[in-house]
Amino acid sequence: MNYRDDSFYIAQVLDGNQAAFATLVEKHQQLVFTIAVKILRNREQAEEIAQDAFVKAYAALSSFKGEAKFSSWLYRIAYNTAISAGRRRKPEYAAIDESLTENYTTDEIYPQVEAMSQQEQIELIENLMQRLPEEDNLLLTLYYKKEKSIAEVAEITGYSQANVKIKLFRLRRRLYEDMQQTLEKMV
Amino acid sequence: MDNNKNIHNIDDDFLKRLIKLSAEEQVSAGFTQKVMQQLPDVQEQAVATEPSRRWVWFVAGVAVLAAIFFGGEEIISRLASVESFQVYRQLFGSVIGSFSKGFSTIHISSIGVLIIIATGLLYLTNLLLRRWFDRNPSAT
16 A cells, blocks of 8 residues: 555644544554564564554644654654563563674575575574564564664664664674574584 | 674674564554544543643642641742742742732631632643643653
8 A cells, every 4th residue: 555654644633634543553553563562572462552552642643743753753652662561571581792702603604594495594583583682672673674774773762873783783693693503503 | 803893783684684584473453443443532541541640639639738737828938938939939020929919918718719729730730741741652
């Protein structure tokens, strides 16, 4: 479906046409849900949180000034709502190694992964990402899968752009290290 | 290894292609309708769960108790003697002055009148808090 710019639908909603909000929901529901499900790792709860995020955004739409992109503003609401909902849970994952040394060589990893079938590649990456803490999993998804810019990721998560870059650098290294270990076990 | 060089070393087509392969959970059918059904209730929900509302009633209670114990005139005279209050007094001198005069000339001792005044002030506080929460939905 071809959508118009968000500002068109926002103006319609603010003009009293509530049905126009449905288009905004359809347009952004998948990423709002993805953000919630990555943070909460629970499909049912994530759907509820995604709905809450849209309702909050609707209630606050008149205060949206258009200084940031509407999508970033909406995703930020979804992110904060999901974080608040999942805050009671204790972290279950080990902290990322802070050293700057890279303990992997892509020269060894690339050919092995390329030799795998697509299904094996999917299983490998899903398994590796599943081991990461929720927020780290989300950062990788936003940047590499959804191709959001550093600035957008920073707006959504509330981290500074420099912090996002550092986190992505460490996550990338961790993924490769874990990938190398997994491939060594397979051999 | 140079830290700055590594920090910028995040663009990775291999990783991007691999992560794009990973499955994405799809939002269930009827999601939009579920959201739209909740929208008409936004105002009611906001009234029922608004965090500011609890604060309003809490402050209302404290104000009424203070009015009962100190009396309106004494509250004004006490406020007027606080140093930091003098700044506001200068800024809004005429308003506060007439308010203070009104209290001293009328000699309000009726709790009912004090409650009405407290309620008016709380209504304004409520408006300010609601505006703040509406502008910061991510703070809730």
